[in-house]
Every structure is written in C-alpha cells, then in structure tokens.
Amino acid sequence: MRVNLESGSEDEQTDRPNPAKPSRIISSVLTPAIRLWLKSQLDHVDDLQLTITASDRQIFSGEIQQVTASACRAIYQGLHFSQVSVVGTGIQTNLRQVLRGKAFRLLTTFPVNAKVQLSEADLNASLQAPLLANAVLELLLNLLKADIPAMQELAAYSPTALRLEHAQITLAANQLMLSADVVTATRSIAIAIQTGLQVEQGNLLKFERPQWFENGHVQPLDALHGFTISLGSEVNLQTLRLDPSQLTCQGTIMVTPAE
Numbered sequence: 001m002r003v004n005l006e007s008g009s010e011d012e013q014t015d016r017p018n019p020a021k022p023s024r025i026i027s028s029v030l031t032p033a034i035r036l037w038l039k040s041q042l043d044h045v046d047d048l049q050l051t052i053t054a055s056d057r058q059i060f061s062g063e064i065q066q067v068t069a070s071a072c073r074a075i076y077q078g079l080h081f082s083q084v085s086v087v088g089t090g091i092q093t094n095l096r097q098v099l100r101g102k103a104f105r106l107l108t109t110f111p112v113n114a115k116v117q118l119s120e121a122d123l124n125a126s127l128q129a130p131l132l133a134n135a136v137l138e139l140l141l142n143l144l145k146a147d148i149p150a151m152q153e154l155a156a157y158s159p160t161a162l163r164l165e166h167a168q169i170t171l172a173a174n175q176l177m178l179s180a181d182v183v184t185a186t187r188s189i190a191i192a193i194q195t196g197l198q199v200e201q202g203n204l205l206k207f208e209r210p211q212w213f214e215n216g217h218v219q220p221l222d223a224l225h226g227f228t229i230s231l232g233s234e235v236n237l238q239t240l241r242l243d244p245s246q247l248t249c250q251g252t253i254m255v256t257p258a259e
Helices: 024-041 056-060 095-099 120-126 130-143
Strands: 044-053 063-076 079-092 110-119 163-172 175-183 188-200 204-214 217-220 228-230 235-243 246-255
Touching: 024 044, 024 056, 024 063, 024 095, 056 063, 056 095, 079 120, 110 120, 120 130, 120 163, 130 163, 130 175, 130 188, 130 228, 163 235, 188 235
Parallel strands: none
Antiparallel strands: 044 063, 063 079, 079 110, 110 246, 163 175, 175 188, 188 204, 204 217, 204 228, 235 246
C-alpha cells in the first residue's frame, strides 16, 4: 500500500496550509489514523493514495479541511469497484483523543464527492452482496406482476421459495442486461432482461424501455418501464454512464458517523 502525502502547516499571517512545510501532525498521526480507519471500512483495497489538506490550527481544533483519496480494486460491503476517487471536505474528528492514542472517529456528517468505475466482473462479483442481491430480488418480485407467461407460473410461490442461480450482468452502450435462472424446489426458469438506466431525483435508478428475451423472441416489458431502484437518501448521483464492459458514475454521498 502506497500513501502519497501533500500536506501543509500553519501560516502565521493567514492560517492557510503551506505545502512547502509539511505538518508533522499530519504525517505522523493523522495520516496513519485515517488510513487505518479507511481500511476498517473496506473489505479490501489496493494502491490507496491519500492526501490531507489542513493547517495545524485546524487539526488541533478537530477539523480537516479536505481529504482526497483514490484506490484500485476496492470492496465495500461486498460491492466491487475497479477505481474509486473521493474528496471529502469539512470533516470534524476526535483528533485530540487520537493524539492520546485513541482510535480515529468522525464526529459529524459531511459530504464526499465520489467517482467510481465498475467493470462487468465487478458487477457480477457484487451480485453475491446483499445490497445488490436485494435489488435483484425486488426486480424479480415485480416481474411476477408483469404480463410474462413464464413468470406467471411462479406467481403462486412465496418470495422465500425462489432463488436466483447463475445470475450475470452484461454491459453495452447505454444498456444493461441481467440473465439468471429462477429456481424453485421443482423447476428452473431462465430469465433475461435488457434495459437502459436513468438517474432520477439523484438517488433513484429508473428503467428505460426494458425488454424481455425468451427463446429467441424479444418483447417490451411495459410493466417495468419507469421501475426504480432506490440508492438511499444519503446518495445524490449526478451522472451514470453505461459503456461496453464498464459502468461509471459520479455524485455526492453523505457520510454519517457510526453511532
């Protein structure tokens, strides 16, 4: 793991960070504490780069002006990311306690501007995580209400009696395809859905002109047009781009301290 530090110390006239004079507090205390905290939040991370901007006066008051971080191959709660770049500002911490050997903690909610890239392999690995698996299950339950004969055969089953196997996501220009086998105790039904995705209200992913594939035939899925998946109230997504083999999105996430 490599850490790239660009930090400053207190300016006697303006209290602005001076990049030419690195702060020993940042290099010897704050950076290791934040690095350890970031690693504790992630299941895995490679090549973490970390830059902290703050004056000594700000640091002693518990304030960090800005933290910029980037990483490759990060895993958060089972979700896989090829590339992650984040910038957090106005961060309040318990630095006085950290200087006395206590663990680093966040004290207030703050915004993080983030840009992430996910490959097809990332998305398919993430299908094992509850966050994405639950979204796929919600989609499946809505399919049961759609006018699709194959799915109507499953309408009599309770959601707990159904499971997905061999689920796979394929990306194309402005399109995402999900294929899987819906399995019960007695049979298996193959499903394949292709749809465009649009961001709505910052935290909703909306299906655009979804289609159903079955036995070489394609039919529109009108029942799922406009279907939305919530990303949570703490997310404000500005852009989402689907390219062959890659998904890129950018937006703001509100980070809340653990209780």
